[in-house]
Amino acid sequence: MRGLFEDENPAGKEEIVGGAFLLRAFALAREAALLAAVEAIAKVSPFRHMITPGGFRMSVAMTNCGGLGWITDRRGYRYDAIDPETGRKWPAMPPEFSQLAVEAAGEAGFSGFHADACLINRYAPGTRLTLHQDKNEQDYTAPIVSVSLGVPATFLFGGIERGDKARRILVTHGDVVVWGGPARLRYHGIAPLKAAQHPKLGEYRINLTFRKAG
Numbered sequence: 698m699r700g701l702f703e704d705e706n707p708a709g710k711e712e713i714v715g716g717a718f719l720l721r722a723f724a725l726a727r728e729a730a731l732l733a734a735v736e737a738i739a740k741v742s743p744f745r746h747m748i749t750p751g752g753f754r755m756s757v758a759m760t761n762c763g764g765l766g767w768i769t770d771r772r773g774y775r776y777d778a779i780d781p782e783t784g785r786k787w788p789a790m791p792p793e794f795s796q797l798a799v800e801a802a803g804e805a806g807f808s809g810f811h812a813d814a815c816l817i818n819r820y821a822p823g824t825r826l827t828l829h830q831d832k833n834e835q836d837y838t839a840p841i842v843s844v845s846l847g848v849p850a851t852f853l854f855g856g857i858e859r860g861d862k863a864r865r866i867l868v869t870h871g872d873v874v875v876w877g878g879p880a881r882l883r884y885h886g887i888a889p890l891k892a893a894q895h896p897k898l899g900e901y902r903i904n905l906t907f908r909k910a911g
């Protein structure tokens with residue numbers, strides 16, 4: 698048992714704060730299809746370490762699929778239909794991705810979520826993602842759907858102000874976190890990844906973040 702609270706609702710849905718939910722193991726039954734799709738996407742648009750506007754190389758390796766991909770470089774954070782590494786469109790969103798995103802959002806009470814962007818994050822041991830808000834999207838009425846695969850991580854879920862205390866939530870292979878409505882602009886991040894081995898992903902954690910960006 699590894700819920701937010703021991704002995705409480707061992708499988709299924711836990712509300713983290715109003716508008717934010719942890720759906721434990723929601724994606725687990727689809728792992729084979731999801732991992733095959735990530736591999737196919739990365740063959741076309743490889744994982745890379747992007748540069749922040751401040752000139753730092755991100756420790757998270759990223760790629761995207763869907764009509765829009767999230768990118769960062771010296772010019773800023775934004776979405777683009779073109780992968781700057783390949784000069785071509787990002788790979789299309791696989792139907793199993795879109796399906797998972799709409800179902801997970803629905804389970805959290807956000808019906809009709811049609812993601813047009815999927816950012817794929819890859820974490821190696823020691824990789825972290827500092828607290829940030831997802832705010833490069835046009836429309837904050839749509840939620841964020843975040844799928845964890847591979848080695849476990851500590852998801853940090855904070856408040857509306859950067860300095861607000863963050864909850865620490867263990868997310869493991871197949872878990873999905875959805876936040877929207879009053880929680881849409883909450884700060885969140887990932888604590889430095891602890892070294893571990895996963896049968897399918899080795900030392901890595903992969904995260905799929907679905908958004909309605911355009």
Ligand code: SIN
Nearest residue numbers: 818843886887904906
């Ligand atoms: C993100 O906020 O873009 C990713 C969060 C995660 O890796 O779970």
Ligand code: FE2
Nearest residue numbers: 829830831885
């Ligand atoms: Fe984020």
